[in-house]
Amino acid sequence: MLPEYFPVTIQFIYSFKGPLPFDVYIQRFEGKFTKVYNKNSEHDPEQIYRYEDKQITNLYVTQAEKNIYGVFLYKLVEQFNRGAGEVDKEKMIDVIKTSLELTYEKFADQSDDLGMNIQWASQQVTSALMMMEDNMASAIEIFKALSEDKQLLKHSYMVSLFSLVLAKKLGITSQRNLMGIGLGALLHDLGHTRINSELFSKNNLTPKEWDEIKDHPQLALKIVDHTKGITSDIRSILIQHHEQPNGRGYPNRLTNSSIFPPAKIVAIADAFCSFVSKSAYRETVFTTAQALQMMRDDIGHFDPEYLEVFATAVQPKKKVA
Ligand SMILES: [Fe+2]
Numbered sequence: 001m002l003p004e005y006f007p008v009t010i011q012f013i014y015s016f017k018g019p020l021p022f023d024v025y026i027q028r029f030e031g032k033f034t035k036v037y038n039k040n041s042e043h044d045p046e047q048i049y050r051y052e053d054k055q056i057t058n059l060y061v062t063q064a065e066k067n068i069y070g071v072f073l074y075k076l077v078e079q080f081n082r083g084a085g086e087v088d089k090e091k092m093i094d095v096i097k098t099s100l101e102l103t104y105e106k107f108a109d110q111s112d113d114l115g116m117n118i119q120w121a122s123q124q125v126t127s128a129l130m131m132m133e134d135n136m137a138s139a140i141e142i143f144k145a146l147s148e149d150k151q152l153l154k155h156s157y158m159v160s161l162f163s164l165v166l167a168k169k170l171g172i173t174s175q176r177n178l179m180g181i182g183l184g185a186l187l188h189d190l191g192h193t194r195i196n197s198e199l200f201s202k203n204n205l206t207p208k209e210w211d212e213i214k215d216h217p218q219l220a221l222k223i224v225d226h227t228k229g230i231t232s233d234i235r236s237i238l239i240q241h242h243e244q245p246n247g248r249g250y251p252n253r254l255t256n257s258s259i260f261p262p263a264k265i266v267a268i269a270d271a272f273c274s275f276v277s278k279s280a281y282r283e284t285v286f287t288t289a290q291a292l293q294m295m296r297d298d299i300g301h302f303d304p305e306y307l308e309v310f311a312t313a314v315q316p317k318k319k320v321a
């Protein structure tokens with residue numbers, strides 16, 4: 001059973017000027033929600049400040065209004081889209097919807113728990129995108145670059161969801177850290193957009209071509225160089241997501257303790273998502289159990305503790321007869 005309400009950050013509500021097309025609730029205490037804004041009425045910024053003073057970070061929207069909320073998000077993007085050029089919004093919505101549906105289809109019914117966590121993670125990604133709201137023009141440029149390659153966008157989105165599922169299981173609760181992980185994971189392969197796309201569908205890459213691909217962490221850093229909202233934590237994820245605790249990763253062959261923990265989280269989600277989905281250069285799709293086994297067998301590649309925590313989150317629970 002999915003929860004009836006999902007959280008939306010206060011900043012997100014605040015950043016929208018004008019009436020909201022959905023009802024907004026506040027959680028009074030565990031499981032008890034009270035409506036604070038009626039749909040189509042304007043929110044009161046003073047009230048938002050009062051909530052912030054009380055350290056309230058989230059407001060809530062009902063699952064039933066999730067689609068309306070989705071459309072609202074794109075309107076928000078549009079609002080910030082001054083000077084960012086023409087955005088192929090229809091295409092973007094289509095791409096994201098497809099990614100979402102595919103993700104849910106494959107995983108949501110494995111266990112209620114995972115379905116719920118993914119649902120939660122997808123809201124975090126939305127909030128994470130809002131982190132770049134100061135500079136929405138760059139955010140849209142970056143997002144556009146990702147959406148040009150449907151496969152890449154789907155991969156990025158899935159890695160983001162699974163990174164957040166792992167982060168949650170590891171007990172990370174700070175909104176700022178979760179947003180950093182969500183956004184870092186969403187942008188982890190951004191550098192791919194600057195690499196000749198033929199390389200990603202080629203079978204036998206030459207060492208020189210491999211080197212080109214291995215440049216993508218640095219390329220991603222260059223792309224986000226002047227983008228506000230991209231914190232140093234996010235930059236560390238971009239540059240370190242292919243590092244390995246055994247020191248055999250790239251680009252800097254960092255060893256265990258020098259790898260930024262969120263980059264280790266993204267590395268696990270990244271490998272897992274690649275194993276369980278089709279890619280241009282690998283037809284085989286592995287099951288969750290097979291993917292986890294291959295990752296465990298690849299000793300030294302992933303943080304072993306994180307990997308076990310991840311396994312408990314994604315493995316379907318055995319049904320009690
Ligand atoms: Fe990568």
Ligand SMILES: [Fe+2]
Nearest residue numbers: 155188189270
């Ligand atoms: Fe990746």
